Amino acid sequence: MKKGLALYALAAYAFLHVPLLILAVFSFNSSRFAVWQGFSLQWYGAIARDRNLMESSLNSLIIAVAATITATVIGTLAAYGLWKRRTRGFAWLSGSFYLSLVTPEIVTGVSLLALFQWIFRFLHLRLGMHTVILAHVGFSLAYVVVVVLARLRSFDRTLEEAALDLGATEFETFWRVTLPYLAPAIAAAAMLAFTVSIDDYVITSLVAGVDSQTLPMVIYALARRGVNPALNAISTLIVVGLGVLVLLSERLRRA
Amino acid sequence: MASETVLELRGVSKEFSTHRAVADVSLQIPRGSFFSLLGPSGCGKTTILRMIAGFETPTAGEIWLNGECIDTLPPYRRNVNTVFQGYALFPHLNVQDNIEFGLRRKQAKDAAERVERVLEQVRLEGKASRRPSELSGGERQRVALARAIVLQPDVLLLDEPLSALDPLLRKQVRGELRDLQRRVDVTFLFVTHDQEEALSMSDQIAVMNAGALEQVGTPREIYAQPRTRFVAGFLGAMNWIGSAGLRPESVCITPQGRNAVVTGVVYLGSFCHVEMTLESGEAITAQISPVNPVGIGQTVCVSWNADDEVRC
Amino acid sequence: MKLRTAFVLPSAILMAVTMLAPLAIIVVYSFLSRGAYGGVQLPWTLENFTRVWDPVYGFIILRSLWVAAVATALCLILGFPLALFIARSGPRKNFYLSLVILPFWTSFLIRTYAWMFILRDTGIVNSALQSVGFIRQPLPLLYNYGAVILGLVYGFLPFMVLPLYATLERLDPSLIEAAADLGARPWDTLVRVVLPLCAPGIRAGAILTFVPCLGTYLTSDLLGGSKTVLIGNVVQNQFTASRDWPFGAALSLALMAIAIGLLLAVRRRGEELL
Numbered sequence: 001m002k003k004g005l006a007l008y009a010l011a012a013y014a015f016l017h018v019p020l021l022i023l024a025v026f027s028f029n030s031s032r033f034a035v036w037q038g039f040s041l042q043w044y045g046a047i048a049r050d051r052n053l054m055e056s057s058l059n060s061l062i063i064a065v066a067a068t069i070t071a072t073v074i075g076t077l078a079a080y081g082l083w084k085r086r087t088r089g090f091a092w093l094s095g096s097f098y099l100s101l102v103t104p105e106i107v108t109g110v111s112l113l114a115l116f117q118w119i120f121r122f123l124h125l126r127l128g129m130h131t132v133i134l135a136h137v138g139f140s141l142a143y144v145v146v147v148v149l150a151r152l153r154s155f156d157r158t159l160e161e162a163a164l165d166l167g168a169t170e171f172e173t174f175w176r177v178t179l180p181y182l183a184p185a186i187a188a189a190a191m192l193a194f195t196v197s198i199d200d201y202v203i204t205s206l207v208a209g210v211d212s213q214t215l216p217m218v219i220y221a222l223a224r225r226g227v228n229p230a231l232n233a234i235s236t237l238i239v240v241g242l243g244v245l246v247l248l249s250e251r252l253r254r255a
Numbered sequence: 256m257a258s259e260t261v262l263e264l265r266g267v268s269k270e271f272s273t274h275r276a277v278a279d280v281s282l283q284i285p286r287g288s289f290f291s292l293l294g295p296s297g298c299g300k301t302t303i304l305r306m307i308a309g310f311e312t313p314t315a316g317e318i319w320l321n322g323e324c325i326d327t328l329p330p331y332r333r334n335v336n337t338v339f340q341g342y343a344l345f346p347h348l349n350v351q352d353n354i355e356f357g358l359r360r361k362q363a364k365d366a367a368e369r370v371e372r373v374l375e376q377v378r379l380e381g382k383a384s385r386r387p388s389e390l391s392g393g394e395r396q397r398v399a400l401a402r403a404i405v406l407q408p409d410v411l412l413l414d415e416p417l418s419a420l421d422p423l424l425r426k427q428v429r430g431e432l433r434d435l436q437r438r439v440d441v442t443f444l445f446v447t448h449d450q451e452e453a454l455s456m457s458d459q460i461a462v463m464n465a466g467a468l469e470q471v472g473t474p475r476e477i478y479a480q481p482r483t484r485f486v487a488g489f490l491g492a493m494n495w496i497g498s499a500g501l502r503p504e505s506v507c508i509t510p511q512g513r514n515a516v517v518t519g520v521v522y523l524g525s526f527c528h529v530e531m532t533l534e535s536g537e538a539i540t541a542q543i544s545p546v547n548p549v550g551i552g553q554t555v556c557v558s559w560n561a562d563d564e565v566r567c
Numbered sequence: 568m569k570l571r572t573a574f575v576l577p578s579a580i581l582m583a584v585t586m587l588a589p590l591a592i593i594v595v596y597s598f599l600s601r602g603a604y605g606g607v608q609l610p611w612t613l614e615n616f617t618r619v620w621d622p623v624y625g626f627i628i629l630r631s632l633w634v635a636a637v638a639t640a641l642c643l644i645l646g647f648p649l650a651l652f653i654a655r656s657g658p659r660k661n662f663y664l665s666l667v668i669l670p671f672w673t674s675f676l677i678r679t680y681a682w683m684f685i686l687r688d689t690g691i692v693n694s695a696l697q698s699v700g701f702i703r704q705p706l707p708l709l710y711n712y713g714a715v716i717l718g719l720v721y722g723f724l725p726f727m728v729l730p731l732y733a734t735l736e737r738l739d740p741s742l743i744e745a746a747a748d749l750g751a752r753p754w755d756t757l758v759r760v761v762l763p764l765c766a767p768g769i770r771a772g773a774i775l776t777f778v779p780c781l782g783t784y785l786t787s788d789l790l791g792g793s794k795t796v797l798i799g800n801v802v803q804n805q806f807t808a809s810r811d812w813p814f815g816a817a818l819s820l821a822l823m824a825i826a827i828g829l830l831l832a833v834r835r836r837g838e839e840l841l
Contacts, residue, residue: 002655009652009663012645016670016724019681022691026684034684034694078578081571093575096582099590102826104782106799107819110806111589114816117606118592138585141578162343164330165308166357166406170570176356180347191672199674202784206806216676223680223789232684235677246672250665 020239027232043233053218053234060215063129063204064197067136072190074137075144076182080174082145083152100142108139109206116207127209135207136200140193147192151185152178191249195242261286261442262307262335262410267316269302269466276302278466279316284410284444284459289436291445291453294463295489300446303463304412307444308337321409336403337412341419342395344387350374350398351383357406373405376439392420393428400435410442417452429456450490454478462486482567492528493565494539500565503528506541508549512558515539517551531557597816607812615817624801628821631798634712634787635780638719642727642776643769645720650731651761654738664732671725679789682718683709686790710794718790719780726779727772734768735761770833778826798822 030040047053082090100108112135116127155178163173201216208214219235222228262284269277277299284290292300305311307318309330318326325333336357345353351370358366374380377397387395396416403411416432417425433456436443447453453460454474462469462477462485470482481487487500494501508529515531518538527545532538541557549555597615599607618624653663670678685691688705696702708714738761746756784799791797798818805815 005648005652005655008648012649012724013666015721016667019685019721020670020673020678023677023681023684026691033689034691035698074577074581077574081573081575081578084571084574090575093579093582096586100582100586102778102830103586103590104778104799104822104826106782106784106802107593107823108586108589110802110815110819111593112585113806114592114596114812115584115589134585138581141581141585145578156341156343158339158341158343159345161308161310161330162337162339162345163356164310165335165337166402167331168356169331174570177345195672199676201676202803206803216674219676219680220785220789223676223683231680235674235680238677239673242673243669246669 020235023232024236024239026229027236029229029232032229043229044237046230047233047237050230052213053215056213056218057215059129059212060198063132063136063214064194066133067140067197068190068194070133071137071140071144071193072186075141075189075193076148076186078141079145079148079152080178080182083149083155097142097145100139101146105139105202109135109203112138112203113206127207127212129209129212131207131209132204132212132214135203136197139200139203140196143192143196144189147189148182148185151182155181187249187252191246194245198242258285258287260284261321262444263319264303264307265317265319267303267306267313267318269299269306269311270314276466277306277313280463280466280468281316282461282468282471284442286442287440288458289433289443289445289456291447291457291460292463293447293450293453293460293489295448297465298463299466300448300463301414304337304414304444304446307333307410308335308412309333334409335412336406336408337414338396338399338403338416340414340416342387342399342416344395344398344402346387349384349386350379350390353387353398354402354405356402369405370401373401376404376435377401393424396420396428400432404439404441408441410444413443413445415447416445417447417449425452432456454490462489464489479565481565484567487565487567492540494537496533496537496539498566500567501539501559501563502565503540503542505559505563506539506557507559508541508543508555509558510556512556515555515557517549517553517555520549520551531555533557593816593819596813597820599813601811601813606810612813615814618814619817619821624818627796627801628798628825630712630796631781632825634716634719634797635777635783638716638723638780639727639773639777641716641720642724643773646724646727646772647731647765649724650728650735653728653732654735660736667725667728671729675722676785678722679718679786682714682721683789686714686717709790710792712791712795714790715783715787715795715797718786719783722786723776723780726775730768730771730775731765732768734765734771738764774830774833777829781826782822 026034026036027043028039028041029036030042031037078093082094112131116131120126159177159181160173163177164170168176199216200214201220204214205217205220208217215238219231222231222234260283262282264280264282267277267280268275280299280303292303294300302311306313306326307320309325309328309332313326316326317324320334345356348356354370354373355366358369370383371380374383377400379394379397379401382390382394387398390398396419399416417428420428429452432443445453445456454477457474459471459473460477461471464485470477470486472480477486478490481490481500484493484495484500487493492503494503494506513533515533517529517531519530521528521530522545525545526542527548529541529543529549530538531541539557543549596607598611598613600610600612600614602608619628649667653660653667656663683690686708687693688707688709690708692708693702693705697705742760742764743756746760751759782799783797784803787795787797787800788803799822802815802818802822805811805818809815
C-alpha cells in the first residue's frame with residue numbers, strides 16, 4: 001500500500017503545484033497566447049511601467065502592514081485575556097470570534113458596507129483606505145486569536161505563578177514570562193494576518209473607495225477582462241514573493 | 256526553648272464549590288525551623304501552602320507573617336517564596352537569569368554577588384549560563400531553591416519538591432536540603448505525603464487528614480505517641496491488639512509469650528515482616544531480622560514491652 | 568480594572584464595531600424596503616424573507632449547497648490519502664507538509680486565475696489539444712459548474728489536508744499494531760480503526776471547507792462567469808448592480824443561518840476552536 005500512497009501523493013502534489021508552475025513558465029512567453037513562442041521579459045517590463053498597478057500594490061502593502069500590526073497586537077492581548085480566566089462576560093467575545101470565522105466573506109463584506117454607509121450619513125466621510133484597514137483588522141482578529149490561544153493552551157500556568165511568587169506584577173509576568181513563550185505563535189499569527197489581508201478581494205472590493213484600489217482588485221479586473229499575459233507576470237511575482245516570505249519565516253521559527 | 260513564631264495560621268478554612276479543602280486549621284511555625292505538613296493526597300496541605308503563598312484566599316481565618324496579616328496581599332507583595340512541585344523554571348532564561356528574576360524588581364545593587372553566593376550554597380557554581388533543559392532533575396530543583404532563597408524570604412514554601420526525583424536521588428537530596436536549611440537559616444515549610452521524608456528532615460511535623468489538623472509535634476512525638484489512629488497508621492505500620500497499638504518493630508519472637516501461627520513472611524532486604532494470627536484471632540505483624548527465618552504454618556511465641564503500647 | 572479586562576477591551580470594541588454592529592444592521596435592513604436610489608427606506612416588511620422562499624432563489628440555494636457538498640466531498644476523498652502519506656512519511660514529514668502549505672499561503676485569487684489560464688478557449692489545454700490535432704474547436708472547459716467545483720477543490724484542498732494530518736499524526740501507533748495483532752489487514756485497519764478515529768479531523772476539515780464553498784463569490788465569478796449563479800453571486804449583486812439591499816440582507820441571513828445550523832449540527836463537546 002505504501003507505494004500506491006506515494007504515487008498518489010506525487011499526483012496530488014503535481015495537481016497542487018503544476019498550475020502555478022504553468023503561470024510562471026508562460027510569464028516568460030514572448031507571445032500573448034498559450035503557445036510557447038520564445039523567452040521574453042516584456043511582460044515584466046510592462047507591469048513595471050504600469051502606474052496604476054504600482055499604486056495599488058503600494059496600497060495593498062500599506063493596508064496589510066497596518067492591519068497586521070493592529071490585529072496582531074490587539075488579538076494577542078485578547079487571546080491572553082481570554083485564557084487567563086474564562087468569565088461569562090468573555091463568552092460573548094469568544095462567540096463573536098467564532099462568528100467571524102464562520103461568516104462567509106460575502107456576508108462580512110456586505111454587512112460592513114451597510115455599516116459604513118449608515119455611519120457616513122452622520123459623519124461626513126467616504127469609503128477609503130481607512131475603511132479597508134478597519135475591515136481587515138476586523139476579520140483578521142479571529143485568526144490571530146485562534147493561533148495565539150492554541151499556543152497558550154500548551155503553556156504551563158505554574159510558570160506565571162512562579163513569577164508572581166517571585167515578586168512580578170501581573171503585567172510584568174505577562175511581559176517577562178508569557179510573551180517570550182508566545183513569540184513563535186505571534187509571528188505565525190502575524191504572517192497569517194498579513195497573507196489574508198494582502199490577498200483579500202471580496203471584502204475589500206465592497207468597502208474600498210474609488211481611489212483606494214488594491215492589488216487584488218486590479219488583478220481581478222484584469223482577469224475578468226480576458227487574456228492578459230501581464231497577469232502571469234504579476235502572479236509569478238506574488239507567488240514567489242509570498243513563497244519567499246513563508247520560507248523565511250519558517251527559517252526564523254526554527255532558529 | 257521557645258523561639259518566636261514567624262508564620263501563624265488562625266482558624267484558616269478553605270471551601271471550594273465542590274468540597275471543603277481546609278477546615279479550621281491553626282498553626283504556629285517557629286522561625287528558623289524545618290516544619291513539615293504531612294498527609295495523604297487531598298488532605299489540604301497543598302491548599303494551605305497556596306493560601307500562604309497568595310494563590311488562594313482563605314474563606315475563613317487569617318494568616319499572619321512576622322506580625323502582619325497578609326491574607327489580602329497578592330503573591331508578589333508577600334515575603335514568602337515557593338519551590339513548586341514541577342520547579343517552574345523559566346525555559347527561555349538561563350540559570351543566572353532565573354535566579355535573578357525576583358531580584359530585578361527589587362533593584363538590588365549587590366544582585367550579582369547574591370546570585371553567586373546562592374549558587375555556591377546550592378552547589379551549582381559554573382552552571383550559571385546553562386538552560387533548564389540542559390540540567391538534570393536534581394540540578395533543576397537546586398535552581399528552583401536558589402531562585403527562592405536569593406530573595407531572603409521569611410518563609411520558604413516547598414511543595415513536594417522531592418516527588419519528581421528518582422528514589423535513590425531522593426534519599427541523598429533529603430540530607431542536602433536539611434543541611435541547606437541550616438546553612439541559610441531560612442524557615443522551611445515543607446509539604447509531603449511521604450512519612451519517611453517528614454520524619455528524617457523536620458524539626459516539627461503537622462499531620463493532616465481530610466482538611467483538618469490531626470497532630471502537631473516533633474518527629475519522635477508523632478511516631479511514638481500518636482494521638483489518633485489515623486496519625487498512628489499514617490506514620491507507619493501499626494498492630495491493633497484490643498485498644499493498644501503496637502509497632503511491628505516492638506513485637507518480638509521470643510521463647511515465651513503468646514502463641515501465634517505464622518501466616519505469611521515478607522522479605523524486605525534489611526528485615527522481614529512476619530504476619531501471624533494470635534490464638535485470640537487478631538492479626539499481628541512483627542519486624543524481625545532476616546537472619547533467623549521462620550516458615551509459614553509454624554507456631555511461635557510473641558511478646559512485647561508494655562511501655563511500647565500506644566493508646567489513642 | 569483587572570489586567571485581563573484591559574487586555575480584552577480593544578478587541579471587544581473592535582468586534583462590536585466590525586462584526587456585531589454590521590450584522591445588527593443587516594438584520595434591521597432585512598425587514599425594510601428597498602430605497603429609491605439604493606439603500607433602504609420604510610415601510611417595514613417581511614417580503615424579503617418570503618422572496619427567499621421563492622423557488623427561483625430556493626433552487627439557487629440548493630444548487631449552492633450541492634456545489635459546496637461536492638467540492639467538500641472531493642476535497643475529503645482527495646485529501647485523505649495525501650494526509651495519510653504525509654503522516655506516515657517518517658522524518659521528512661515537515662518537508663511534505665510544507666509542500667502542501669506553500670500553495671496555501673500564496674494568493675487564493677491567483678490560484679483561481681491559474682485555472683482560468685489553463686481552461687479557457689485560448690488556454691493551455693485547448694491550445695495543446697488543438698495543436699496536436701485532437702480537436703478542431705476549443706472545448707468549453709471554463710464557465711460552467713464543473714470548472715467552479717474544480718477551482719474550489721484546488722483552493723480548499725490544503726484546508727482539508729491540514730486538520731486531517733493533525734488528527735492522523737496524533738494517532739496512537741499502538742492502536743494500529745493492536746489491530747494487526749488481532750488479525751486485521753491494512754485496508755481493514757484503515758476502515759475500521761483509522762477512519763473512525765479521524766472523525767474529529769474530518770469534521771473540522773469539512774466545516775472549514777464547506778462553509779466558505781457555500782458562500783463562494785470569487786471562484787464562481789471568475790471560473791463560472793455569468794453562466795453560473797450561486798448564492799454568493801446573488802448576494803453580491805443585490806448590494807451592487809441590483810441595489811436591493813433589504814433582499815440582499817435577507818439572503819445573507821439565510822446563508823448565515825445555514826452555515827451556523829450546520830456547525831451546530833456537527834459540533835461535539837470538547838472540540839472547540841476557541
